[in-house]
Structures are given as structure tokens and as C-alpha cells.
Amino acid sequence: MNATKRVTLKNGEILNIRRVVVEDSSEIIEYINKIAGESENLTFGPGEFKNTPEEEKRFIESINESDNSLMIVGIIKDEITSILNFNSGRRNRIKHVGEFGISVRKDFWNIGVGKEMMNYLIDWAKNTKIIKKINLMVRKDNLSAISLYKKFGFEIEGTNSRYFKIRGKYYDLLYMGLKID
Numbered sequence: 001m002n003a004t005k006r007v008t009l010k011n012g013e014i015l016n017i018r019r020v021v022v023e024d025s026s027e028i029i030e031y032i033n034k035i036a037g038e039s040e041n042l043t044f045g046p047g048e049f050k051n052t053p054e055e056e057k058r059f060i061e062s063i064n065e066s067d068n069s070l071m072i073v074g075i076i077k078d079e080i081t082s083i084l085n086f087n088s089g090r091r092n093r094i095k096h097v098g099e100f101g102i103s104v105r106k107d108f109w110n111i112g113v114g115k116e117m118m119n120y121l122i123d124w125a126k127n128t129k130i131i132k133k134i135n136l137m138v139r140k141d142n143l144s145a146i147s148l149y150k151k152f153g154f155e156i157e158g159t160n161s162r163y164f165k166i167r168g169k170y171y172d173l174l175y176m177g178l179k180i181d
């Protein structure tokens with residue numbers, strides 16, 4: 001499944017979703033630095049993502065060489081507006097399970113970009129015949145993300161208290177998972 005998927009969003013914009021390629025490296029770093037300051041729901045803040053374009057290229061290569069990991073970009077008008085990164089284990093006993101993280105540029109929230117990125121992930125996971133479980137971690141008060149995951153059938157599997165500490169305040173984390181059959 002390497003082809004670009006094209007969908008029309010709620011607001012009429014066209015979203016193209018495809019796997020990342022090494023040529024995306026610099027734009028991905030720019031993108032991550034932007035979204036780092038757009039919400040406090042990620043594990044990093046502004047200036048904390050330190051990968052160089054070379055490191056990012058090697059990361060993309062390793063994902064694209066793997067049959068049980070996936071990194072996709074959502075593109076609107078030639079600009080990366082979303083990234084979803086799903087990573088699985090290499091060892092036999094944990095090859096069937098992976099965890100993903102997703103982000104969307106704030107200007108494009110609530111028009112269905114996240115939903116389409118998740119659709120792509122789940123279709124891909126079913127197609128691999130390897131992936132049998134998708135996991136994620138989410139801040140307990142990130143209601144839009146939790147509502148999105150629940151719509152796809154993800155269930156809450158546990159809590160990790162005090163996982164985040166932001167400006168002196170603690171926030172709990174939820175573990176969520178979806179079985180793939």
C-alpha cells in the first residue's frame with residue numbers, strides 16, 4: 001500500500017495521504033517544531049525535537065524498510081498538515097503489536113484529517129496480516145483525541161498517573177488499544 005490516498009474533507013479541502021519519503025525530512029522537522037508549540041498534549045514542547053535532517057532520513061529509511069511499521073503524512077495544498085507514526089517491535093513475540101502517535105496542524109483541526117489518517121493506518125494494519133493490536137497513549141484530558149480513538153473502537157486499557165508534568169502540574173495518561181482481526 002504505497003499509493004497516495006486522496007480524500008475530500010468536511011470543509012471541501014483535498015487531503016492527500018502517503019507514506020513518508022526521505023525527501024520529506026526537512027519539512028518534517030519544520031512541521032514538528034511548529035506543532036510542538038500548538039498544544040500541550042504531546043510529550044515534547046517547542047525546541048525539544050533535535051533530530052537533524054540526516055537523522056530524520058535514517059529514521060524514515062528504517063521505517064520504510066520494516067514490514068510492521070508505518071509513517072504517513074497528510075498533505076493539503078502541498079504542505080504537510082498531519083503526521084502519523086506507527087512503530088512495532090522487531091522480536092517475534094512482539095512483532096504483531098505497535099504503538100502510534102498522531103498530530104494535525106492546529107489550523108486544520110476538526111475537519112476530519114485525524115479521522116482519515118486513522119482510517120489509513122487501520123486499513124494498512126489489516127493488510128499487513130502481521131499487526132494484530134494497535135496501541136496508543138493519550139493525555140487523560142485530551143478529549144478530542146479520545147473521542148476520535150473511541151470512534152474507531154479503541155478501548156481504555158489502563159492509566160499511568162503523573163505521566164506528564166507541565167509547568168509544575170501533573171497530568172495522567174491513558175493507555176488505549178484496538179485489536180485487529
Ligand SMILES: CC(C)(COP(=O)(O)OP(=O)(O)OC[C@H]1O[C@@H](n2cnc3c(N)ncnc32)[C@H](O)[C@@H]1OP(=O)(O)O)[C@@H](O)C(=O)NCCC(=O)NCCS
Nearest residue numbers: 039041103104109110111112113114115138143144145147
Ligand atoms: C487529536 C488530533 C490529532 C485530532 O485531529 P483532527 O484532525 O482534529 O481530528 P478529526 O477532525 O478527525 O476528529 C476530531 C473529533 O473530535 C471532536 N472533538 C473536538 N473537540 C472535542 C472535545 N472537546 N470533546 C469531544 N470531542 C471533541 C470533533 O468534533 C471531531 O469529531 P467529529 O468528526 O465527530 O466531529 C488533533 O487535535 C491534534 O493534533 N492535537 C494535538 C496533538 C495531539 O493531541 N495528538 C494526539 C496525542 S495522543
